Amino acid sequence: MAKYNKKVCLLGEFAVGKTSLIRRFVYDRFDDKYISTIGVKVSRKSIVIPKDGELIDLTMLLWDLAGNEEFSQVRASYLRGSSGAVLVCDLTRKSTLDNLHQYARDLRKISPDAHLILAANKVDLISDHQATVSDVKELAAHLESPFYLTSAKDGDEVEDLFRHLGKMLV
DSSP states (O other): OEEEEEEEEEEOSTTSSHHHHHHHHHHSOOOOOOOOOOSEEEEEEEEEEEETTEEEEEEEEEEEEOOOSSOOHHHHHHHTTOSEEEEEEETTOHHHHHTHHHHHHHHHHHOTTOEEEEEEEOTTOGGGOOSOHHHHHHHHHHHTOOEEEOOTTTOTTHHHHHHHHHHHHO
């Protein structure tokens, strides 16, 4: 079985659920206590991906980057070598969706061939949504990336999101 290691960055504003998505995917857990990520935290998960009649052992190195407005040299160094990225927005704060354009541009400057996938998180908080599915579809089309409506809390679409990205990476 072929083995690959791929670096994946999770990008988006503070409190959109990047850490919670990783925790749900890697440990199948959710914790509603918010603790802001400072700098970067790296997690790892191995999955098996079918490709061309074979099975690929893919280890995803998941880089959880702190959300902030400024593109810094530090963040640029974190993005270097990325094979892919999950752009995460919070459906209850439309501005977090709008700001993903800049995160995508920043990534493309450093890793132009990185694969993008969009996670519109907190789908479970439907009564609080400010961004619509149409808004998400429009951004995904503009970025030429697939998208998933996720809930780190309930686990909705989280596994599918990362498996889809895994297929894109191999």
